[in-house]
Amino acid sequence: MGPCFSYPSSSSASKTGLYSHASTNTHSNGTEFSSTTGATISSGQRSQFSEAASESSGGIISHSGQILESPILKVYSFLDLKTATKNFKPDSMLGQGGFGKVYRGWVDAKTLAPSKAGSGIIVAVKRLNSESVQGFAEWRSEVNFLGMLSHPNLVKLLGYCREDGELLLVYEFMPKGSLESHLFRRNEPFPWDLRIKIVIGAARGLAFLHSSHREVIYRDFKASNILLDSNYDAKISDFGLAKLGPSDEKSHVTTRIMGTYGYAAPEYMATGHLYVKSDVYAFGVVLLEVMTGLKAHNTKRPRGQESLVDWLRPELSSRHRIKQIMDKGIKGQYTTKVATEMASITLSCIEADPKNRPHMKEVVDVLERIQQLNVVPNRSTTNQAVSSNSRASPNHYQYGYRAGALGAERRRATPTRVGV
Numbered sequence: 001m002g003p004c005f006s007y008p009s010s011s012s013a014s015k016t017g018l019y020s021h022a023s024t025n026t027h028s029n030g031t032e033f034s035s036t037t038g039a040t041i042s043s044g045q046r047s048q049f050s051e052a053a054s055e056s057s058g059g060i061i062s063h064s065g066q067i068l069e070s071p072i073l074k075v076y077s078f079l080d081l082k083t084a085t086k087n088f089k090p091d092s093m094l095g096q097g098g099f100g101k102v103y104r105g106w107v108d109a110k111t112l113a114p115s116k117a118g119s120g121i122i123v124a125v126k127r128l129n130s131e132s133v134q135g136f137a138e139w140r141s142e143v144n145f146l147g148m149l150s151h152p153n154l155v156k157l158l159g160y161c162r163e164d165g166e167l168l169l170v171y172e173f174m175p176k177g178s179l180e181s182h183l184f185r186r187n188e189p190f191p192w193d194l195r196i197k198i199v200i201g202a203a204r205g206l207a208f209l210h211s212s213h214r215e216v217i218y219r220d221f222k223a224s225n226i227l228l229d230s231n232y233d234a235k236i237s238d239f240g241l242a243k244l245g246p247s248d249e250k251s252h253v254t255t256r257i258m259g260t261y262g263y264a265a266p267e268y269m270a271t272g273h274l275y276v277k278s279d280v281y282a283f284g285v286v287l288l289e290v291m292t293g294l295k296a297h298n299t300k301r302p303r304g305q306e307s308l309v310d311w312l313r314p315e316l317s318s319r320h321r322i323k324q325i326m327d328k329g330i331k332g333q334y335t336t337k338v339a340t341e342m343a344s345i346t347l348s349c350i351e352a353d354p355k356n357r358p359h360m361k362e363v364v365d366v367l368e369r370i371q372q373l374n375v376v377p378n379r380s381t382t383n384q385a386v387s388s389n390s391r392a393s394p395n396h397y398q399y400g401y402r403a404g405a406l407g408a409e410r411r412r413a414t415p416t417r418v419g420v
């Protein structure tokens with residue numbers, strides 16, 4: 001949550017051997033109205049998804065993920081969603097992002113029709129700011145991508161509303177909030193085992209996006225976009241800035257740079273070139289946040305320390321200094337080997353040259369290995385409870401570790417999103 005950046009890029013396209021993608025933000029060109037969903041979908045995007053789906057067996061592109069032939073989304077009227085959210089009552093508000101407010105709502109579990117508070121299932125209803133210039137593009141992108149993609153580590157979009165200038169989206173409710181809220185907005189340090197479980201889930205979600213025939217570049221990976229279900233399983237949300245990778249004959253640069261300070265890859269900021277490896281960079285920044293308990297970008301830190309990566313990158317290659325930068329609130333919950341391995345994968349994700357960053361599939365493998373490595377005396381039951389495959393539900397984490405960690409930035413403002 002927070003302001004986002006957006007400004008024209010000056011450089012021209014060039015072949016680098018890596019994929020880059022154009023974004024001209026021409027919202028109305030090349031769009032059509034889908035008769036099945038009523039959503040405005042770019043004809044280019046739809047055919048590319050269909051192509052990707054047909055080239056995989058029955059649309060299935062990984063063990064657990066799927067590209068659907070067409071979105072299965074419920075179309076809501078504005079009145080439906082007014083009913084579901086008690087007229088967007090302030091006390092039903094779950095949070096606020098750069099593009100609007102998110103409310104708790106109730107719908108029937110089977111039909112998804114709006115219901116009275118307390119009956120049916122809880123959903124999250126995002127109402128976009130009518131004055132946001134980017135609002136429509138974001139809304140459309142969310143319907144295009146989340147409506148077509150299905151994976152356990154992507155948040156489910158259930159439906160949408162477009163009526164009289166009102167743009168709304170209805171999602172499955174994620175009761176544990178975002179990774180950001182646990183890392184930075186609680187007094188109690190967030191346990192290491194949950195941190196690693198969550199980044200593994202998020203890495204699987206990104207790996208799925210990157211592995212489709214036409215890669216999906218997520219473009220806004222950050223702790224506030226990693227939402228958590230009741231079991232602390234991670235689901236990536238907010239596809240407003242997502243882009244399809246280019247087809248073979250295309251190579252472009254973005255004309256408007258968009259994302260969140262602290263997470264955007266240097267090549268994207270400098271040239272507008274967008275790669276799947278730009279997502280890997282942002283993932284590395286989240287790993288650094290998870291290790292240190294510090295935010296990617298914080299102007300309240302002393303000069304030279306505002307950008308977490310610029311400040312702490314040199315520390316990641318020194319075994320001795322890694323200990324100093326780890327969140328003090330979780331001391332004793334991980335081994336030295338685990339901290340060193342985390343530093344190493346983080347460092348490779350935030351490599352300056354995108355070609356030197358690993359693919360997300362490799363990152364998943366490394367993190368799963370790190371999770372297995374973490375055998376800390378007297379913590380075996382905790383490890384079992386939060387293993388990434390566990391169905392157990394650690395709804396409350398109560399560990400006896402010291403709060404008020406040195407360096408950790410809890411209960412402070414959220415990162416700065418730029419570009420609305």
Ligand SMILES: Nc1ncnc2c1ncn2[C@@H]1O[C@H](COP(=O)(O)OP(=O)(O)OP(=O)(O)O)[C@@H](O)[C@H]1O
Nearest residue numbers: 001002095096097098102124171172173174224417
């Ligand atoms: N499906 C959901 N279930 C529960 N809470 C949600 C859901 N989606 C969003 N929220 C909450 O609503 C708030 C705003 O989310 P939103 O996605 O609009 O913005 P953001 O990602 O925090 O910021 P930005 O829009 O600047 O990227 C967040 O605090 C998030 O925790």
